[in-house]
Amino acid sequence: MNTNNAPPPVGSNQPPKMTARGVNVFYGAKQAIKNVSLDVRADEVTAFIGPSGCGKSTFLRCFNRMNDTVDSARVEGEIKLDETDIYAASMDVVQLRARVGMVFQKPNPFPKSIYENIAYGPRIHGLAANKTDMDGIVEGSLRRAGLWEEVKDRLGESGTAMSGGQQQRLCIARAIAVDPEVILMDEPCSALDPIATARIEELIDDLRGKYAIIIVTHNMQQAARVSQKTAFFHLGTMVEYGDTSTIFTNPSEGRTKDYITGRYG
Template sequence: MNQNPAIGHNSVPKMTARNVNVFYGQKQAIKDVSIDVTSEHVTAFIGPSGCGKSTFLRCLNRMNDTVDGARVEGRIELDAQDIYAPAMDVVQLRARVGMVFQKPNPFPKSIYENVAYGPRIHGLARAKADMDNIVESALRRAGLWDEVKDRLGESGTAMSGGQQQRLCIARAIAVDPEVILMDEPCSALDPIATARIEELIDELRGRYAIVIVTHNMQQAARVSQKTAFFHLGTLVEYDDTSAIFTNPKATRTKDYITGRYG
């Protein structure tokens, strides 16, 4: 029986990480992290600034490949496939494991073309009608369709911040990913837009495995069912969100939750 609390027993994990270490040059940013991510739950990564939570998130779709001097050790699997294996197609991986960044980053294209971009690259639509359906479906799932259906030709960069972030979520889900990674998706948004994104995360739960990095503990408590607490590059504790916030096992977790540091 594996005693590691970071490893779930209830369901087949969508992604697994075992003994992951990340280095930027000589500096070690992540130390020996093992965790399972399932499709049933939203998993939140919390912890103080610089604790490694975003660095670890970026390992899950190999975004650290784009950082000079970054080195990832250990094993990360998607459906039991090693995502760092030489045969792994990184473009395909990033279609399967989508990413939504902290700052909304729509392309300087129309709303329609923002969503159609991925499906076009991956050849998911044979005809214009197919693409129209994919775009409408993604915008509906992102809770945007009714707001933008009459202005699909307008620039995505002209929308409000909250709409831009939902457009980026629509863009991520248009290629029908299996996992969605969100790196502090609400940190640049006002409370109303934040509430809309949180509702959206709840609506998407179960359809995708969702991992969200957040600085906002209340947000983690609202949107996630599993929470992982990172500190100084290590995974201190991983458990049901309710347990982390009401009955944490580790002193460091308790100190962070109660605001002793952060």
């Protein structure tokens, strides 16, 4: 297991990749997120932790506007990707989701071949000029997701026939294939066994630096292991946000401390 809790490497004084300012999310009349502001840096893994129903997944889904698909959801405030407001009228949601990829809680490969799972995104975005290009993208994405050696001889087999952990890495490879700048991960290990979880965590560590990563997790140890920044959510508010090492060793808020020490959650 790779326990990399070292302080963020060089480049931290770059402008943040994504910024959220005063974000409120409503489901109908119910407010799910209350006035949350934070920065996501390009070279870091940011973890959202908190008890069930605290709004961390809802907040995550604001970053690629997946909440648009929920009829009753309404987002206020400002979220910027490289200084561009992603909720502006001129923003093309399809382009945004190509730049901000997502990995879901339950592995959800398409019921197609492994190759087709990876190739689909590049194809709809016109990223490959020909078959050779596409083969290169598929191989590169699978390699980066650490899946190439396991599947290179059976690219034609169905993506749904693999084990859960492999499926989740396939989903990560699928997200990588579109060459995003940010990857959102919504509890990517909650449906996996500990060994598959460890592999995903290693993978997240390998991907750090190349992509800005935001990960939502139930598992505080996981947040401690993979992230450099941690945000603690409770009842729709962000209670505390800071360096992971500080949050876990010396939280400034009592609620954070109670949650991390397991007094509730």
